[in-house]
Amino acid sequence: MKTKMKRSNCTKCHYPVTTCVCDYVTKKVNNRTKIVVLQHPDEVNLAKNTVRLLQLQLSDIQVVIGESENDFASVLNDLPKESTALLYPGKDTIDVYNCSALAPKLTHLVVIDGTWKKTNKIYALNPCLHTLQKISFSTIPENQYRIRKAEQSYSLSTLEAVGHFINIVDGCDNQPLLHLLNGMIEQQTKFMPGHVKARYFEE
Template identity: 35%
Template sequence: MSRARCERCLRPIDHCLCALIPALDSRTRILILQHPSEANHALNTARLAALGLENAELRVGEVFEDLAHWLNRADYRVCLLFPGEGAGTLEARNADDKPLMLVVPDGTWRKARKLIHLNPILAALPRVVLTDAPPSRYRLRKAPGPDALSTLEAIVHALHTLEPESSFEALLRPFDALIDGQIRAMGEDTFRRNHSQVVDGDQPLSEEGMPG
């Protein structure tokens, strides 16, 4: 028999994270495009980001028929958070600048590249990458490089860069609880044996963390 799950955070009822999820506002709009293979993953950090941010939206799929409509917002400047030729770096915005809509593909590198390939409008967007990213706190998934971040961590660092006057650290509270809970469930010995010195590989979105 399957365990009852919270309809909001999708965690088992006895491990619900909703009490830790904040409701934070931001000038920056976050649009997360999640590959379907990530939607039911136990470590779905993109969902935590979407739940914790008032100005965020999570869409799941491979081909997004309405993508042009979602991106057609005159009040935002749209950028894709993904490495690529000519990608710029995120910088703090002045209060008078037009805010960004940051499109964030969520999935493994191969799946994220597939999303961009299947949705040419994404490939046409100007790209931005993170700089000076902190070490990942995601200790349960292997990363292609030391600068790799989970999707949630990448979004938090991007928001701190764009809006340094605000704090988005509260977004990491359910994330930390999720990771700690998974480690407790597997046992400390198993964790150390299989995951020691491991970080997540969802979003290595800095120049240094570009995939090979």
């Protein structure tokens, strides 16, 4: 009986050695606003998940894995409510371009990482999120994350959404993040047959 060989992972980026992204990691992005990611468990081991990339590149990020109120309570209860916002679409949101007018200035941004269905479930299961001021984008850049199908026309990957936020609010250059994202896409698609790869990159 044959046993399946376990793939060896890079000790720095934690991707399989064959798709290591370390060559695409440039200088740290020094974000002023702390990013707190509430990550659905199903996203953790997905090769195409972008939170892992944010952890490699951002200077101030915290990732908490879970779904229910019990999973996130200890983190969310410690956040300064008056200077924390949730990145989430809907009514009564503040446009990201108006965040500079907030007083006090934001110190923390909560981001939910998962599919739309799972993101909405996490929001529903955590009432404390409903008390946070919400931020959304009136306009978004073109989605560059072509290897994972967007569920909505206005969707961005978590990396792109966070990068867009810190670019506007913190004045950070988000190009290192996009460079890393494109590097990950290149690594993930390099072993694909040509006709399969073409599906992702066709205009």
